[in-house]
Amino acid sequence: MKVFNTLTGQKEEFRPKRKTVNIYVCGVTVYDDCHIGHAMSYVIFDVIRRYLEFKGCKVKHVQNFTDIDDKIINRAQQLGISSSELAEKYIHEYFQDMDALNIERAHVYPKATEETPKIIEVIQGLIAKGCAYESEGSVYFRVKRFPGYGKLSHQALDDMISRSSAEEGKKEYPLDFAVWKAAKPGEPFWPSPWGQGRPGWHIECSAMALKYLGETIDIHGGGQDLIFPHHENEITQSESFTGVAPFVRYWLHNGLLQLGENKMSKSLGNLITVKQALERYSADAIRLFILSSHYRSPLTYSEESLKAAEVGMERLRQANRDGDGSGGKAVLDSEPFRRRFVDSMDDDFNTAQAVAVLFDLAREINRAREENYDVADAQNTLAELAKVLGFTLEEPARPPLDAEPLIQLLIEIRDELRKAKQWRLADMIRQCLIELGITLEDTPKGTVWKRTL
Numbered sequence: 001m002k003v004f005n006t007l008t009g010q011k012e013e014f015r016p017k018r019k020t021v022n023i024y025v026c027g028v029t030v031y032d033d034c035h036i037g038h039a040m041s042y043v044i045f046d047v048i049r050r051y052l053e054f055k056g057c058k059v060k061h062v063q064n065f066t067d068i069d070d071k072i073i074n075r076a077q078q079l080g081i082s083s084s085e086l087a088e089k090y091i092h093e094y095f096q097d098m099d100a101l102n103i104e105r106a107h108v109y110p111k112a113t114e115e116t117p118k119i120i121e122v123i124q125g126l127i128a129k130g131c132a133y134e135s136e137g138s139v140y141f142r143v144k145r146f147p148g149y150g151k152l153s154h155q156a157l158d159d160m161i162s163r164s165s166a167e168e169g170k171k172e173y174p175l176d177f178a179v180w181k182a183a184k185p186g187e188p189f190w191p192s193p194w195g196q197g198r199p200g201w202h203i204e205c206s207a208m209a210l211k212y213l214g215e216t217i218d219i220h221g222g223g224q225d226l227i228f229p230h231h232e233n234e235i236t237q238s239e240s241f242t243g244v245a246p247f248v249r250y251w252l253h254n255g256l257l258q259l260g261e262n263k264m265s266k267s268l269g270n271l272i273t274v275k276q277a278l279e280r281y282s283a284d285a286i287r288l289f290i291l292s293s294h295y296r297s298p299l300t301y302s303e304e305s306l307k308a309a310e311v312g313m314e315r316l317r318q319a320n321r322d323g324d325g326s327g328g329k330a331v332l333d334s335e336p337f338r339r340r341f342v343d344s345m346d347d348d349f350n351t352a353q354a355v356a357v358l359f360d361l362a363r364e365i366n367r368a369r370e371e372n373y374d375v376a377d378a379q380n381t382l383a384e385l386a387k388v389l390g391f392t393l394e395e396p397a398r399p400p401l402d403a404e405p406l407i408q409l410l411i412e413i414r415d416e417l418r419k420a421k422q423w424r425l426a427d428m429i430r431q432c433l434i435e436l437g438i439t440l441e442d443t444p445k446g447t448v449w450k451r452t453l
Contacts (some may be wrong), residue, residue, distance in 0.1 A: 025045045025061070029066040039101055041222065067083075108212050119204060122203060151232075177200065177233050180194060209234075254296065255296050317394075326374050337357055
């Protein structure tokens with residue numbers, strides 16, 4: 001199996017360090033509902049985990065929650081509630097959304113606010129090595145102490161300086177980044193050797209990864225927008241603290257979901273929430289929309305694409321649905337499809353090709369069934385491989401139809417029948433509507449209706 005490693009910029013043979021594959025995926029900052037861009041990333045890493053387990057690997061999957069952050073603090077202040085109350089609300093919402101998308105839960109979900117002892121331990125270690133320094137109650141990492149800075153994002157220091165925050169009077173060097181932030185009035189804080197404050201964003205993930213997965217991780221995942229500065233800084237502080245390299249063996253980054261020409265994001269306000277999408281489409285269709293492109297490619301959201309995915313899922317359900325498929329004149333051999341599926345997924349988790357294999361198998365099942373072949377084993381293979389991609393193949397819940405247009409149509413038909421003096425048929429419509437809880441009242445201005453049930 002080969003995976004594309006962002007660090008080296010090429011596909012590499014995947015060889016985990018231990019029998020258990022350790023995966024760390026950066027989680028959400030919990031201050032609002034999750035959108036489909038979040039779903040894209042978590043569906044992708046859910047499939048990566050499922051496939052590794054399908055291949056016989058034992059997996060330990062850790063995904064954090066950033067539950068303290070400027071955005072969380074600002075939103076909580078706007079709403080007049082505590083940051084912790086806001087964070088807990090959206091952690092609950094996150095689980096509801098991801099469960100609805102059939103995303104398997106990680107084995108550990110550490111929260112930044114509950115890991116401050118480990119975070120402080122790492123910061124103290126960095127200071128002791130001269131890799132970090134205290135300034136006005138905050139602590140910053142000395143980027144110049146890490147010669148490999150920029151190796152993940154493949155950037156030179158001069159190029160990165162233009163994108164950094166100077167924070168004049170606090171930092172020794174423009175690219176130095178905060179690992180501990182001094183508390184501001186009215187903000188939540190935790191005690192530390194440098195005074196009251198809170199962790200920096202980057203140090204949180206390093207500390208949690210080190211605590212739950214050790215000094216070297218097999219796979220670290222996240223969106224491409226996290227490569228710099230977040231993941232670049234994770235490498236820098238983690239390898240400086242432990243003295244062990246690499247911190248991560250394989251860096252995997254998914255492409256970003258776009259709405260029009262821009263990345264879908266909370267800050268831009270151009271988003272479709274997971275809840276909104278699930279009101280219109282099944283979870284299987286949303287997953288199919290995401291997985292029909294390679295995970296490293298950008299993806300553009302459109303209603304047309306989601307509608308096509310819903311139609312596509314119905315084709316897979318149909319092939320898996322009718323009868324038990326057994327008792328035919330010969331057994332349809334599904335093994336070639338299994339091999340093609342595995343070959344696709346072994347090539348850097350190429351879900352687009354794997355999805356194509358499922359549709360080829362579904363088409364072959366339908367053809368073979370018409371020719372009276374035994375397709376039961378092939379249907380089992382279809383369901384098994386679909387499960388690797390997180391598809392349930394379950395019938396989607398059908399939303400109740402809006403009855404008002406139908407009622408209005410029946411009233412119009414009844415009016416026409418009455419004009420034609422077809423009284424018996426007109427009365428039949430009236431009686432049927434009564435039985436359904438709808439009463440009609442004929443007025444000088446026309447017929448009106450109301451519900452009685």
